[in-house]
Amino acid sequence: MKIENINELGNSLEVDKDHVLKEFQKGSLLPINLKEQEYKYEVHASVDEMIIAFQGDFVLETETESVTVSEGSMITVPKGVKHRFGYESNALILVAFG
Numbered sequence: 001m002k003i004e005n006i007n008e009l010g011n012s013l014e015v016d017k018d019h020v021l022k023e024f025q026k027g028s029l030l031p032i033n034l035k036e037q038e039y040k041y042e043v044h045a046s047v048d049e050m051i052i053a054f055q056g057d058f059v060l061e062t063e064t065e066s067v068t069v070s071e072g073s074m075i076t077v078p079k080g081v082k083h084r085f086g087y088e089s090n091a092l093i094l095v096a097f098g
Contacts (some may be wrong), residue, residue, distance in 0.1 A: 003070075030095045035090060051076075051094070063082055
């Protein structure tokens, strides 16, 4: 999985030009408030999940790695990857499925 810094990307773009971060059909955009607690693993068998750290930082854990996603950054979890948020997550995130 690759973390993308939305602020750096935005500042590098040509003025008033569209940039597609991720295309998806019939998806959902969800705001989620993460606080320090135990999170269960989940897996999405048929869709990728794009997560943006809108405010604060969060930890994303898979069965093989753990990464910290900083405010203003985005990560895409490929379909079929078992994942959860780390206990120390404290962030407002935007999640897109599709």
